[in-house]
Amino acid sequence: MSDQTREIHMQVMWNRLISVVEEQAMTLLRTAFSTSVREAGDLSAGVFDPAGRMLAQAVTGTPGHVNTMAEAVLHFIAEIGRENMFPGDTYVTNDPWQGTGHLHDITMVSPSFKGDTLVGFFACTAHVVDVGGRGFGADGKSVYEEGIQIPIMKFAERGVVNADLVRILRTNVREANQVVGDFYSLAACNDVGHNRLIAMMEEIGLDTLDDLGDFIFARTRAATLERIAALPRGAWTNVMVTDGYDTPVKLMATLETRGETVNVDFGGTDGISRWGINVPIIYTKAYACYAMKCVVAPDIPNNWASLEPFTVSSPENILNAPRPAPVSLRHVFGHMVPDLVLGALAQALPGKILAEGSGALWNIHMSVRPAAGQDGRRAEILMFNSGGMGARPEQDGLNATAFPSGVMTMPIEATEHTGPVVIWRKELRPDSAGDGQYRGGLGQIIEIAPAEGHEFDFSAMFDRIQNAPRGRDGGQNGAPGMAALDDGTRLKPKGWQHVPAGRKLVLHLPGGGGYGDPALRDPQARANDILKGYLSGDRK
Structure with missing residues (x-):
């Protein structure tokens, strides 16, 4: 085989490997029980070589999950030990320091054997709706208050699920069916990746991924070092x-x-x-x-x-x-x-870096229950929301976009289907973008109420209320956020709080900072913003 032919052959196999991990991630999206995974794509998936080095990741997923998982697989290998790994195994943890940073993220790693030879690992991560403890919020004083901790251990050995672990999970979480269902979805995700990888290797005639891994690592490392040298x-x-x-x-x-x-x-x-x-x-x-x-x-x-x-x-x-x-x-x-x-x-x-944006997702976890003397249902509901991105050096910022997390917008229908809440309003927030030669992205206004006869406690996970996203190179700051009840009562940016029956929670999400001198903005672009309702009142 000539060098050129080998280069083409390796590139084709690399592309095939990426398609394998994409199908792995799609399996999780299609089978997950939690709306945060199924609707928002709060997940990651990837394939690793036998040494635990990430070969490829799925495009679907978040940087926080993908890049932590790239390190976490090494912890799994060290903890389980190669001598204790068998075909059909699946390992699990939610250890914040060996996984992805907090207890709500479940990471699963599965060895991939071709015959008796370990050829790699598949790993995936997803956020589950509940892990017990105080619930998803900032009020805990130690990790021991925040929920059940699962050390690196076997979820399944030789294809047999650890029934004792499943029973412990069911006893410690509020939404047992959702959580356990997501565990099985994660395991299935890795199984699909393994099956597709082995099929690919048999079709191509590969016994190991060693040569392909060397090809991938050599080219990406050389290209990265070339970019760093130019800094x-x-x-x-x-x-x-x-x-x-x-x-x-x-x-x-x-x-x-x-x-x-x-x-x-x-x-x-x-x-x-x-x-x-x-x-x-x-x-x-x-x-x-x-x-x-x-x-x-x-x-x-x-x-x-x-x-x-x-x-x-x-x-x-x-x-x-x-x-x-x-x-x-x-x-x-x-x-x-x-x-x-x-x-x-x-x-x-x-001149090359965008302005600051909303940054952190405005997540909200709602614990809904019937109001006193009322009949109804209980539910744990997690909703992701995004403010505006900062303006870019040559373009406006993106509206209501989850940068840097990359999760997708959760449809209000999916949220309302999960439990007894009503989303009365969800729209772009006028005048929230920082002005500039290129304006920032707009935030959102969201109004949420418990369904009739219900009330809810919610965990606020907000920022940029006291400190707005900053503009860059003369651009103005974006508008800060705000959380309140519809009667004007201001709420804290973080911590568990209450929305009584008959009241609405009103969220004003931050806008992104602007880029460049506002006097240099194209008049037609400003007129277009006014036409769309992005600007109003004094901002015209």
Whole structure:
């Protein structure tokens, strides 16, 4: 086989491998019980070589899941041990420090055997609706209050499911059928990946993935190092202030180019919080690497070789919180990390980095029940919502878009089907975008009420209420967010709170910051914004 023919042959197999993990992810989307997975795509899937190095990931999924999973598989291999791995096995954990950052994410890893030979691993992650404890919120004082902890262990051995683990799960969670159903969906996801991989290897005549892995890693690493070499040499620091739980929290990042690596250090960030807003370093690293790759190597496939040159360091602080810190809402500040890192990169690469956006998802977990003296049903409902993205150097920001998490919008019909709530309003928020040569993306206005005869407690997971997304290069800040009842009662940005029967919860999600001097905005673009209702009143 000539070198050119071999190159084409390897590229075709690489593409086939990507299609395998895409089918793996689609299996999870189609079979998941939780709306956060089925409707929003809060998941990840990937294939790894026998050493635990990620070969390929599914496009479907979030950076927080994918990039943490890239490290988590190594923990599974170390904990289970190669001598204890058999065909038909599936391993599981929700350990925040060895998985994806908090207890609500379930990670499953399955070895893939061709005959008696271990040829790789499949891994997947999904957010489940409930893990017991206080529920999905920031009010816990330690991880022990936040729900059931599952150490790395076997969900199934040689195809036989661990019935004792399933019984323990059912006893510890509020939505047992949904949670257990999602466990089986995750296991099925890996099974599909394994079956498709073995079929591919038999068709092509491969006994191992070694040569293909070498081909993938060599090319992605070379391409990534070429991009890093083109960066200016130096170190740049950015500081961001966020709302925190009850007091503001300072986040600080210093980005430094070091030969063939780019490192981000989070020294100077505020210390560990007593509330559940801390972030394990595995999750901080996932989003820091994502931010760097978005700018430095956005078109290079995400795998072990392309991630390795991007490194993270930090003393113990809110972005590197050790066990047993409470970490339930690790996504709030984890989602702020890309804007924090991009603010440092903007100094190294002026004119090329978007403005700050809403960042963290405005998740809301509702625990719905019949009001006093009323009949009805109970339900645990999780809803994802997104504010506006920051404006880009040559384009407006995207409206109500989940950057950096990448999850999809959850249809209100799916949310209402899950339990007795009514979404009375969900629309773009006029005047929420930061002005500039390119305006930021708009936030949303959402009104939610318990169905007749019901009330609910909800866990607020909001930020950017006291500290709006900042504009860049002369662009104005986006509008800050707001949470209140329809009678005007202001609510806290984080923590469990109550919506009584007959009242509505009203959310105003933040808009993205603008980019560039507003005086330079194209008059036709501004007129178009007025025509669409994006601008009104004094903003005209």
